[in-house]
Amino acid sequence: METGWLVLLSLALGLVIGAGFVILLHVAERRGNNAVTVASTAVPDGVDQVIDAIESAGLVIDPSNNVVKASSAAYGFGLVANGMLVRQEIKDMVAEVQRDGAPIVREVVIARGPFGDANVHLDVRAARLGSRYTLVLADDRTESYRLEETRRDFIANISHELKTPIGAIALLAEALEPASDDPEQVRRFARRMGTEAARLSQITREIIELSRLQATDVLAGATRIDLDAIVSSAVDQNHVVADARGMTLAVGGAKHVHVVGDEALLTLAVNNLVANAVQYSPDNSRIGIGVHHDDGVAEIVVTDQGIGIPEEDLPRVFERFFRVDQARSRNTGGTGLGLSIVKHIVQNHGGDIRAWSQIGQGSTFTIRLPEAGQTTAAPQGEKR
Template identity: 50%
Template sequence: MDPLTIGLLAGLIGLALGSFGVLAFGLSDRQRRRLQEVAEPTLPDGAAEVLSVVGRAYVVVDAIDGVVRASPAAYAFGLVRGHTMVHSELLGLTARVRRDGVIEERQLELPRGPLGQGTIVVQVRVAPIGEEYILLLADDRTEITRTEAMRNDFVANVSHELKTPVGAISLLAEAIDDAADDAEAVRRFAGRMHKEARRLGALVQDIIELSRLQGADVVQGGTEVDLNAVVAEAVDRNKLTAESRHIELSVGGNIGVPVYGDAELLTTALRNLIDNAIRYAPERSKVGVGLRVREGLATVSVTDQGPGITPDQQDRIFERFYRLDDARSRQTGGTGLGLSIVKHVISQHGGEVSVWSQPGQGSTFTVRLPEMEQEDGGATESVEPRTQGAGVAHEQGVGA
C-alpha cells in the first residue's frame, strides 16, 4: 500500500476518533447536568416564599432526612449541622410524620451545642409538604419555660412564707382569748402578735415591691440620677433601725457623675442593702457606706462587721426567700426578699452587685452602675472614697 493511501486512512481514523470523543464528551456533560439537577431538590411552588416570612426556625428534609433547606435560626439553635439534623428526637418525629401523614407537635428539651453544654426548650411542629418533603417548625421556649418555673416557685414560696406569720397571729389571738383574766399574759402575747404583724406587713410590702419591679421600664422611664442623694435617702430611711440596735452608720466618699435610671428604685435597692447590713451586724458596731467612681463605674459599697458568709452560701444569697439563718431572720424580721430586690433593680440599670465575705470578718456588698454618658463627650473625673471605719474595711477585697 502506497504512503498516500496509508496517510488517508490514518486521517480518516483520526477524524472518526475525534468525532466519537466529542460525542462522548457531550453525552457525559448532559448526563452530569441531569444528575446535578436530580441531586439539587426543589421545594413546591410558593413554599420558599412562605418559609421566608414564617418568623420561626424551620428545617425542610427529604425522604432520607437530608436537610434540603434550613433557616439561620435552626443552625443557631443547634438543630442542624451541615446537611444533617442532629437530634434523634427530631428524626423520630419526621419518621412518624412520613409514615402516618399526620402532623406532630411536641415540646422538647434538647442539648444546645455539640458538647451537650446547656439546653434549649423548643416547641416543635412537624408536617408533610408536597409528596416527598417534611417541614419542621421550631419556636424557642427556653426563656418562657424558665420564667414560668420561677413564677411557680415564687407562688409556692410566698404561700409558705405567709403561712408562718398568719398562723402565729391566729394562735396568739387564741392565747389572748384564753388568758383574758391574766393581764401580764395578755401583754406578752399582744407584744408577740405585734411582732408577727410587723413581719407580715414587711413581707407583703416586699412582695408588692417585687411586683412593681416586674413592670418597671428603666430604659424608657429613666432620668439622670444623683447617687449621692440616693444614698443619703437610703441611709435616712434606715436610721431608726440602726439607732434601735445602737449601730453607727458611716458614709464617706462622693460620686461626681450621674447615672441613668429610676431614683426611687435605686433608693429601694440601697435601702435594702443597708437594712441587710444592719440586721446582721452585731449591736454597737458600725456599718460603712463608701462611694466612688472608677473606670466609668459609679460604685457604692456597704460593709458590716457581722458573722460573715461562707463561700457556698455566697452563691445563693441573692435568691428569693433564701436565708443564711432562719432563726436569726425570724428574730430580726427579715423576709428573705431584700437581696433579690437589690439584684433585680441593679440588673435593670445595667449594673451588677457582688459580695466579698469571710466567716468572722464581716461582709462587703458592692453595687456598680455605669456612669451616664456626658453630652459633651468629655471624660469624667474619678473621685476616691473618704470612707472611715468599717466603710473601707473590705474595699480592696471586693475589687471595687
C-alpha cells in the first residue's frame, strides 16, 4: 500500500517539475523574442512610406545617432553623412528628446554649401518614435526669411526716401513767413516746394505701381500688341525734354512685331528706360530705341551715350531704390524705383531684362518678351 502511494507521489512530483520546466521555457522564449525586437533596427511599420512621401527633411534616428531612415531633402540640406546625423544643433535636440521624452521645436540656422556663404533657416521638430527611435522633421523657411528681410528693407527705404522731400517742404514752409516781404524769395521758395511736392508725388505713384504689379491679376486684360505703338508712345512722352537738351531719339529695327500683354504697362516700362537714358546722358547726344525679333523672342533695345554704370553695380540696378550715384540721382529727380518697375513688368509678361554698360560710353537695356505668333488670338480684342 505504501509502495502505491510512493509511486503516485513520484508521478505527481514529476508532473509538477515538468510543468515548471515548460513554463520556464515559455518565459525564456518570450524574453528572447522581446530581446530580438529591441535589438532590431527595423523602422516601425508605415514610417518608411511617410518619410518618403513628405516634403520636409525627415529622419529616423536610433539611440546611437545612427540614421535609420532619411528623406532626400535631409541629404540635400547636409544633415546626414555616412549614415550619421552630423549637425550638432540637431544632435543636441535628439539627445534632449531621448533624455526627457518631450517633443522639441526649434529654429536652426545652418550654412548652405561648404563655403558657408549663405544660410538655410530650418524649423526643426524632434519627438520620440516608439520607445527606441527619435523622429526629426525639418522645414525650410529660408524664403520666408528672405521675403521678411526684403519687406523690412523696403519699408526702411520708403521711410528714408519720403523723409527727404517732406523735410524739404517743411523747411521751405518755415522760410516763407520771414520772407513774406520779399516777393522774389517767396517765388523761389514756392518753386522749390513745387519741385519737392512733385518728387513726393512721383515716389508715391511708383510705390503704388510696384504694389499693383505684384497682384496676381495684373495681366487679366492682356491683348495682342504691336510694339511700334509701345515705342512711339514712349518716345512721345520724352521728346519734349530730349528736344530741349538737343538730344536725338532715333527709332529703328523691325516693324509690326507683336506680343501679348498689357499695353499701358509695357509702355510704362519702355518709357522708364527712355526717360532714364535722357536723364543720364549729356546734352546733344543720341539715344537709340530699336525693335528686333528672332526665334520667337521680341526685343526692345534702348541704348544711350551716357555716363555708364560700373560693372560691380550692374547686377543691382534693378533693385528697389538702388542708385549708382546717389547725389546725381537726387539732383535729377530719380527715385530709384524706375528700373525695378521695368523688371516687374517684364517678368509679369514672361520675359526678362538685361543690362550692359561701360563707363564713359553709355548703357544698353534690352527687354526680351515672348513674341506673339501669327495665329495667336488676342484675348480681349486686338490692339494695333
